[in-house]
Amino acid sequence: MVTFKVTRVETTPFEGQKPGTSGLRKKVKVFIQPHYLQNFVQATFNALGANRVKGATLVVSGDGRYYSKDAIQIITKMAAANGVRRVWIGQNGLLATPAVSAVVRERVGADGSKATGAFILTASHNPGGPHEDFGIKYNMENGGPAPEGITNKIYENTTTIKEYLIAEGLPDVDVSTTGVSSFEGPEGKFDVDVFDSTSDYLKLMKSIFDFPSIKKLLSSPKFSFCYDALHGVAGVHAKRIFVEELGANESSLVNCVPKEDFGGGHPDPNLTYAKELVARMGLSKTHSEPNPPEFGAAADGDGDRNMVLGKRFFVTPSDSVAIIAANAVQAIPYFSGGLKGVARSMPTSAALDVVAKHLNLKFFEVPTGWKFFGNLMDAGMCSICGEESFGTGSDHIREKDGIWAVLAWLSILAYKNKDNLGGGNLVTVEDIVRQHWATYGRHYYTRYDYENVNADGAKELMAHLVKLQSSIDEVNKIIKGIVPNVSHVVHADEFEYKDPVDGSVSKHQGIRYLFEDGSRLVFRLSGTGSEGATIRLYIEQYEKDPSKIGRDSQEALAPLVEVALKLSKMQEYTGRSAPTVIT
Ligand code: G6P
Numbered sequence: 001m002v003t004f005k006v007t008r009v010e011t012t013p014f015e016g017q018k019p020g021t022s023g024l025r026k027k028v029k030v031f032i033q034p035h036y037l038q039n040f041v042q043a044t045f046n047a048l049g050a051n052r053v054k055g056a057t058l059v060v061s062g063d064g065r066y067y068s069k070d071a072i073q074i075i076t077k078m079a080a081a082n083g084v085r086r087v088w089i090g091q092n093g094l095l096a097t098p099a100v101s102a103v104v105r106e107r108v109g110a111d112g113s114k115a116t117g118a119f120i121l122t123a124s125h126n127p128g129g130p131h132e133d134f135g136i137k138y139n140m141e142n143g144g145p146a147p148e149g150i151t152n153k154i155y156e157n158t159t160t161i162k163e164y165l166i167a168e169g170l171p172d173v174d175v176s177t178t179g180v181s182s183f184e185g186p187e188g189k190f191d192v193d194v195f196d197s198t199s200d201y202l203k204l205m206k207s208i209f210d211f212p213s214i215k216k217l218l219s220s221p222k223f224s225f226c227y228d229a230l231h232g233v234a235g236v237h238a239k240r241i242f243v244e245e246l247g248a249n250e251s252s253l254v255n256c257v258p259k260e261d262f263g264g265g266h267p268d269p270n271l272t273y274a275k276e277l278v279a280r281m282g283l284s285k286t287h288s289e290p291n292p293p294e295f296g297a298a299a300d301g302d303g304d305r306n307m308v309l310g311k312r313f314f315v316t317p318s319d320s321v322a323i324i325a326a327n328a329v330q331a332i333p334y335f336s337g338g339l340k341g342v343a344r345s346m347p348t349s350a351a352l353d354v355v356a357k358h359l360n361l362k363f364f365e366v367p368t369g370w371k372f373f374g375n376l377m378d379a380g381m382c383s384i385c386g387e388e389s390f391g392t393g394s395d396h397i398r399e400k401d402g403i404w405a406v407l408a409w410l411s412i413l414a415y416k417n418k419d420n421l422g423g424g425n426l427v428t429v430e431d432i433v434r435q436h437w438a439t440y441g442r443h444y445y446t447r448y449d450y451e452n453v454n455a456d457g458a459k460e461l462m463a464h465l466v467k468l469q470s471s472i473d474e475v476n477k478i479i480k481g482i483v484p485n486v487s488h489v490v491h492a493d494e495f496e497y498k499d500p501v502d503g504s505v506s507k508h509q510g511i512r513y514l515f516e517d518g519s520r521l522v523f524r525l526s527g528t529g530s531e532g533a534t535i536r537l538y539i540e541q542y543e544k545d546p547s548k549i550g551r552d553s554q555e556a557l558a559p560l561v562e563v564a565l566k567l568s569k570m571q572e573y574t575g576r577s578a579p580t581v582i583t
């Protein structure tokens with residue numbers, strides 16, 4: 001058996017290794033500096049403490065972006081040197097973030113071992129490649145992101161770090177072939193287990209959804225399907241699940257071969273970046289598609305986000321979670337016993353609130369960030385949750401889950417069409433959404449993103465909005481001067497959340513202006529960018545009148561958009577006359 005020794009390498013701190021909403025994300029050129037990744041990994045081991053590291057079983061994998069291969073070798077060697085017992089690596093280092101969560105929670109090693117945590121190598125929806133982003137985050141034994149107590153400790157450690165441990169004599173692992181390799185170190189045996197990336201995740205999906213009924217839908221000549229992984233890791237799982245298991249045609253997979261640079265694209269599933277899918281689905285303004293598929297979906301780089309489209313029809317993520325929640329008990333076997341509760345992030349539209357009220361479900365509004373759902377789920381208070389940022393999921397794991405969302409939609413379509421596939425018209429995605437609006441009312445919704453703006457300007461804009469909140473009368477006067485016929489603001493604040501499970505309080509979670517008719521304007525600074533600042537503006541308006549639910553959303557929201565831009569002095573503070581992305 002190959003043996004290795006432990007080397008202590010002297011190092012000095014790097015500035016700025018503070019993990020954000022979803023781990024540490026920086027440009028590759030920052031990550032490849034000697035000792036940079038190593039410092040962060042050692043800081044993580046030190047924050048976890050010996051009892052969580054010695055003898056641990058760690059998953060190390062990610063979305064396959066540039067620098068992942070090197071990072072996997074470095075982390076494996078550092079894990080060995082720190083007394084970790086086993087490292088589990090998805091084949092080729094590829095595991096979608098939800099698949100990591102599933103593996104941590106469900107996988108049992110050949111020797112009966114269970115994972116105790118995971119390093120996920122991804123910068124999610126940010127572009128990849130030598131000049132783009134890399135990222136790393138640590139997930140705990142429940143399969144969810146490390147809580148703030150740990151991430152703060154990691155950061156503290158990065159500011160004082162003096163040395164890290166790395167195994168000397170441990171060869172690079174061949175991540176392309178499955179199998180277990182064993183090594184011997186000063187603290188005993190160390191195993192590297194390279195395993196099939198999809199098996200465990202697939203097993204979990206099969207325990208949640210009725211695969212035969214989805215298969216029937218996909219094989220119906222009335223139905224057509226398209227999935228775009230934007231060259232992210234979801235492509236690996238999609239091929240296995242949609243094509244091999246559910247019988248979809250291979251040609252329905254677009255950009256499903258993972259690439260280190262995502263083919264030069266921006267792997268974020270929205271109407272701007274998922275261009276190919278948008279065109280195929282007949283939603284492009286410049287290209288006309290004669291016969292788009294009935295259903296289309298896209299994923300982000302690490303496969304936790306999703307965008308759902310019907311034929312020439314966009315489903316907002318806020319509507320998507322509401323519709324899944326409204327239909328889950330009937331359409332998805334996992335939920336047949338009822339829902340424990342539902343939750344959304346604050347900027348997500350209130351469509352889910354209305355469903356929760358109708359169905360008499362427990363409901364939670366949490367700050368942006370999946371970890372807030374995780375706490376509720378661990379406490380058995382929430383079954384389904386979602387965010388406007390194209391994240392949807394359930395308590396089957398502790399991450400949002402892009403493929404789960406697609407399977408949920410396919411399940412709803414299969415359920416609504418169970419008597420239609422032989423004869424009768426297909427109930428389409430658009431039909432389902434319009435029926436939902438007719439029942440629950442419609443939340444017109446849009447988000448304006450101003451990416452990579454000057455950070456000082458962004459801060460000033462936010463400060464200006466907070467200051468305005470001290471006088472609602474003044475705000476209403478300004479608004480009347482901009483557009484006279486919108487409703488008036490009845491409440492304005494910065495969103496604050498007290499976690500009902502652990503009592504922790506999160507402040508400054510976004511600036512809200514709430515209108516009498518249920519409309520909302522929300523302003524937030526993104527927590528996931530890696531350069532400059534990104535301002536997000538969320539605009540929402542509720543319409544209960546069935547005769548008014550069919551409007552174009554940009555047109556319906558135009559007056560509120562104008563109010564938001566002028567009230568915030570967007571152009572003044574950012575120098576931008578238009579947003580980077582509108583969804
Ligand atoms: C990640 C998190 C989500 C969150 C999103 C917000 O995807 O997992 O929970 O909604 O970031 O991103 P932002 O850029 O708006 O902070």
Ligand code: ZN
Nearest residue numbers: 124125302304
């Ligand atoms: Zn992601």
